[in-house]
Amino acid sequence: MTHAHHGHSHGPANYGRAFAVGITLNVAFVLLELTSGFLSRSLALVADAGHNxxxxxxxxISWGAYVLARRKPSARYTYGLRRSSILASLANAVLLFMAVGALLVEAVRRFGHPEPVAAGTVMWVAAVGIVINAVTAYLFASGSKHDLNLRSAFQHMAADALVSLGVVIAGALIAFTGWLWLDPTISLLVAAVILLGTWGLLRESVNLSLDAVPEGVDPGAIKAYLAALPGVVEVHDLHVWGMSTTETALTVHLVMPRGIPNDTFYTQVQHELHDEFGIEHATLQVEYGGADACRYAPDHVV
Known part of the structure; x- marks a missing residue:
């Protein structure tokens, strides 16, 4: 039995700086939105401030997980704290759903009790939000392709930029028409955007938390590849799961009656699993088969 871990990273390494810049910009914007929202009596601004x-x-949370996931393994945490990135993604998704619930309640209440809105203030504050959210989203754009934790940060910021654009449009329409119902209506649209952007994040985070096969990894193709290896007559006890939001692990039993051809077999298989299927950490157990069949041979046995 042998295993290997092939470490690699995607995108810029200094995401710690990206988190620091993004958090600073958004804290400043939240304070600006809250102040302007209360002064202008705009639910759209106050609600968006709460969302931000x-x-x-x-x-x-994502920054903390980003740091923890890079800690070295210990005697107690033998895989390190890589899984914290999965927990952070799940926490972010739940947090956003809670924000949507609060937003829906207040929007419904405002429909029954419309209040005047300073449309000009709403427009210029939201315009600032477009810039800040777009810049922050850009900081995580490259990493979002390969890391669910960074993707959650990117999706939040990109969605907020679109929401801020919607607030600008609402402010212009209110100024032109005087229709106060547009304010809570835009709030409902904000909620819809958040839900649409968060559902996929929640689904994938829950799946990874339950050790599901990560999206984009085909266990059937992996099993077919292993079964086609020279000397392999059976593949069983195959498990594929996410060690973190960026690393995939695999364990498998290979039945090879003639034994391993040479020591390079393990190295070749592990490199090919990494290059073809993105498996970072592979553990292979070779068995001779025969009368003493492996108790984990049936697929339904764990």
Whole structure:
């Protein structure tokens, strides 16, 4: 039996700086939105400030997980703390759903009790939000392709930029028409955008938390590859799961009656699993088969 871990990273290494910059910008914007929202009596601004505040907390959680995931293994945490990135993604998704619930309650209440809105203030504050959220999203754009934790930060910021654009449009329409119902209506649209952007994040985070095969990894293709290896007559006890939001692990039993051809077999298989399927940490157990069949041979046995 042998195993290997092939470490590699995607995108810029200094995401710690990206988190620091993004959090600073968004804290400043939250304070600006809250102040302007209360002065202008705009639910859209106050609600969006609350949403952005939850994003600041989300960025803090993601940053903490980003740091913890890079800690070395210990005698107690033999895989290190890589899984913290999965927990952070799940926490961010839940946090956003809670924010949506609060937003929906207040929007419904405002429909029954509309209040005047300073449309000009709403427009220029939201315009600032477009810039800040777009810049923050850009900081995580490259890492979002390969890391669910960074993707959660990117999705939040990108969605907020679109939401801020919607607030600008609402402010312009209110100024032109005087229709106060547009304010809570835009708040409902904000909620819809958050839900659409968060559902996939929640689903994938829950799946990774339950040790599901990460999205984009085909266990059937992996099993077919292993079964086609020279000398392999059976593949069983195959397990593929996410060690973190960036690393995938695999364990498998290979039945090879003639034994391993040479020591380079393990190295070749592990490199090919890494290059073809993105498996970072592979553990292979070779068996001779025969009368003493492996108790884990049936697929339904764990």
């Amino acid at each position: 505040a939850s994003d600041v907390l989300g960025l803090l």
